[in-house]
Amino acid sequence: MHIHGKTKLGFFPLPVSAAKTLKSYLAFPSQFSALDPCAGDGVAFTALLEGTGGQRYAIEIDAYRAAQARALGHEVLQANTMDVRCPVESLSLLYLNPPYDWEAGQSGNQRMELVFLEHTYRWLKSEGVLIFVIPKTRLKPCARLLADHFKDIQVLRLTEPECGRFHQIAVLAARRNKHERLRDSTLVETQQSLERVALQEDLALLTETPISTYTVPESGPAEFSNTGIPLDDVEDLLPRSSAYRQVVRALVHEPNNVRGRPLTPLHGGHVGLLCTAGLLNGMFGEGDRRHIAFWRSVKFVDHWEEAEDDTRVLHDRERFSHELTLIFSDGETQVLTHEKAQPA
Helix, strand or coil: CCCHHHHHHCCCCCCCHHHHHHCCECCCCCCEEEEEEECCCCHHEEEEEEECCCEEEEEEECHHHHHHHHHHHCCEEEEHHHHHHHHCCCCCEECCCCCCEEECCCCCCCCCHHHHHHHHHHCCCEEEEEEEEEEEHHHHHHHHHHCCCCCCEEEECCCCHHCCCCEEEEEEEEEEECCCCCHHHHHHHHHHHHHCCEEEECCCCCCCCCCCEECCCCCCCCEEEEECCCCCHHHHHHHHHHHHHHHHHCCCCCCCCCCCCCCCCCCCHHHHHHHHCCCCEEECHHHHHHHEEEEEEEEEEEEEEEEECCCCCEEEEEEEEEEEEEECCCCCEEECCCCCCCCC
């Protein structure tokens, strides 16, 4: 995953319009249990189950997004999904949009799409419905598991512009009864068929007029348990650790703290040096305009050319200027430079 994706913890949510379209492929009973093990802010899961009477469970590792999903009415467990346990065959619907990344271990690292599917598919009861949103190229590693444990598999291409960036598809399938055993030849044929689909460009589109629908079976409440450590509590307790205090000076650069009154008034150059040295960074303002300010020095390169007889002379000039980044309490951000703001 690119560094931008890692800073978001792999959070690339399904557009609400696509979730509503997927809903038209499902027929819901009056009572059922559904899970989103990578819930994010819970908006897509809400759109998928809007107006139904199901029990909505969610797992999210990020504390802020877990709180957002909880505010939408989901029963959220803040944890790493790999640390969560659930009795097998407890759920009627599994909506899985996992991180698009690799495992990070010493060896044998697999794609996270397959890891999440292997960990959670057992929680689906027989005839339970799977909605699996992944990049098309990641269907091949999951083909064997899908062929072995699911039936009535549909692979549909998502049409929203945001989904086109990752070539996302939606795999819809029903969990096969564990007593149903396919012949080896049939299993291999199904697997190879799915692997060929991963190479096709003209996949069927996800439209609002489904060719066939999936009936979500009834189920009661589900139980989930977290076997991992409470990450937020550990983060809060870490600064009190004696081991942390011993290594913090080597690991974390302590900000400079300069106090005092200048002997003479500061002119613009002095202020600029203080800013780019990080001595004027911090929190300022009150109420809605409370913000964090961060200064830095940025190099700019000016390009221009001159004509001398029949010769073109190219010039490059490097210069440094200040850049100020502001982050306001409501999430608004601004980056101020020496350049004039472009008209909207």
